[in-house]
Amino acid sequence: MGRRRSLGDISYMIVVWTLAVLALLILVAPVVIVLTTSFTEGRSLKFPPTGFSLQWYEALFDASKSRQIHRAVGNSLEVAAWSTAFGVLLGSMAALGIARNRHRLARVADGFFLSPLVLPGLTFGLAALMYFTLIGFRPSLNLIIAGHMIVTVPFILRTTTASLSQLDPALNDCSQSLGASWLYTLRRVTLPLIAPGILAGAFLAFMASIDNVPVSLFLSTARTDMLPIRMWGMMESTLDPRIAAVSGVLITAAFLLMLVMEWTVGLTRRMRD
Amino acid sequence: MFSRRNLLVGATALGGASLLPAIAHAKGSVAAAIYPGTWEEAFRATVAPALKKKDNIDVEFQPLFAVDQVAKAKAARGAPPFDAFVLDPGPRITAIEGGLFDKFDSKKFSNLSKMPAGLVDEWGVGVNAQVVGIAYNPKKVPAPKGWKDLFTDPWVSRLGLTGFQTTFGTVSLIEIAKVFGGSETNVEPALVELKKVLPKVAAVGQPAAMPGLFQQGQCDVIYTNTQTVATLKGRGVDIEFVKPETGAITFLTTLHIAKGATDVENAYKYIDIVASKEVQEALTKPPYNFIPVNKDVPLPDYLPMKNLDEMSTYIRHDWAKINPLRAGWIEKFNKEMAK
Amino acid sequence: MRKLAEWQLALPLALAFISIFLAPLLLLVGVSFFNDDKISQPGFGQWIKFFGDPFSYKVIADTMLLGVKTVAATILVGYPLALVYLDASPRVQRVLIFIIVLPLLLSVVVRTFAWIVVLGREGVINQLLMSLGIISEPLKLLQTELGLVISLTQIEMPLMLLPLISVMSRLDPNLRDASAALGASRWRTLFTVIVPLSMPGLVAGCLLVFASSTTAFISQTVIGGVRLIYLPLLIWQQSLVVFNWPFAAVISISLLVSVLTVVSALSWFGRKSGGYVHG
Incomplete structure (x- = not known):
């Protein structure tokens, strides 16, 4: 730094860093508490935990002791995967269609697509069950997927729209005036630029689906048990430490995924260089 | 039957096949709603194998709280998502009024003679008695004697309250009201007294949050049932049950057959096996700690009663009178307790 | 083949929404015009009951205020974190992203x-x-x-930061350098360059945070307790405890309309500032 730091710049650094550290604390503290608790030697969720053991992870992976949890995890993953897949497809298409459209109808559609986020899940779950029954469907995994798609697609739409609105419209015009087709422009110019937005939205949508209680509560059946509902039962009546272990597993999986991505991305970069 | 099979085919096609091993080959099946947590664990471990052994019926449990069962059955009018309910008195009345049950034919119930009087009626069978009283943390506060103590120190500042949303919360508040001059249909005195001590009270919470709040020391006195106390104690939580001096409260948990159920006969067999000596005995043992209803089963010693007949001395409530008032009480509670 | 108009891309989602979302919603609106919980006597009774009670207005106001406070708290700590992210090396950035999404990996139950x-x-x-x-x-x-706002800040932070960061990281770093080279202090650069340019992300984040915190029933009741009364608690009581679905429908629609009003205002503001940046 050649330039002498002014008082203003120092105050900027102090304020920004203090608040950022506070943000990190708020983000991390509950996670640390849950992870610590998951290694408890005791028989119930309690912080600070007593002793250290892996027994709750063992119990969680035990095929007979935790069969119901495994089934619920399977259902939840399946629902999250399908609803996110449909959400990404329909959501990013819709975002491309209306994000840069200044027509009033496009604004109305935008608000409409956002509204599931605003309606309490409880209300949507109840209304959806009444409606599906009325038109002759019975609750099933397919209905849960449809319901989850509706309540999670706003995330995809929002983040994609945010990326799109930042895209310089000149880029598009430029590409097209150079004779590129609309599809070519989309594939080579637009999509790569908004991919981070879509990805962020997809992640939000996937996790929102995994953790959705109210819609699943109404649309699930005895055969489509979902994870968060099962975890509620364990928390409320038995303070079962396995629910902390579930989060431990999820966090570890995400961490490994990140490492793998880091490694593969790093690898491709090296190969390219 | 048809739609259930369809459902199964649908689920299988979606890749759930490996997750549903036994059902496809079962002779018969029944879908039963069950309370999440202890109830579900207990019924999966005891009722399911017994029913499979005796009648070769597979039971599929759907973990749902009482109110959620009633809501789902109401919303799915005529096509209930399960064949059998398990309910507390309040939701039971709502379900009867909503026409959600099939009438219960006690001729199809082989354990009839083993049940104390009043447990089997035209709507269903009581399969478990819940006893409600006060629970406290013995390491933090002395044992309270009764409801009145909860409003004085040292308990009041350690008290965790819940409202009228649950059956146990409602009956506890009614008993509190009685101590202060109210009655089964007049809970006003309880609200008046509560309001006086409100600034001191440790927590006013959602029922679902209470075990966590108690465990972490946010509150040390709550009202709850003996089974929750026994379960938490079994998991190492510092908790003890006290029978209030004005008497402990009891109410029945009942099983019912859903109107429009797909497997009515199997549902009868399911209810029958739940009331059987074998299953009731297994349910009584830790970590399940149920209060049995079959006369052939001895009562566990953690209970403040020696035999089932003694239950008649416990306080019971008329939910037909309470239910119509509850919506008003809930609104009142909101307004009185709101910050 | 006729060239597709761009807006038609939104048709599939629109169709899905009409059949899976709008239809149940209309059913709900229909249900709200019944006076009794058996849904047999049509009338405006539930609407009159809800809007005739001053308590309802207090709860609506409290719910909207909770959303505003949570948005403010999330920006207050989240935006500086985004700035730190912007200055960090790619490796640190990846670690930060992992930390930012951590709350989403933690089930609402635990x-x-x-x-x-x-x-x-x-x-x-x-x-x-x-x-x-x-x-x-x-x-x-x-x-x-x-306490409730603090705890909501945690789960809402990813909703604020992911859109914000995806917009911010596409900002031209030369802009900041240019601003600094022209002698602007870091505060000035922040408020005249970075904040206006990151506006689309910030607005998207605010929308998500506001909508999600006003409807976060579980956090509101478990951490806030039931003495803090927000609309979702009333909806839960009416739909799942006393089974008065017409009344629950009225409260739900009121919540939907109140939040959408705030969100549309935000959205309008976002488009305006976005237009300003490009214009």
């Missing part, structure tokens, strides 16, 4: 437990402050609005 542990009377904050001698009596944090 998340609320963790906040009981942090905020409780014998909780982490109180223990810490008391052992440092800063306070002698435990602070009341759990079951207060402050």
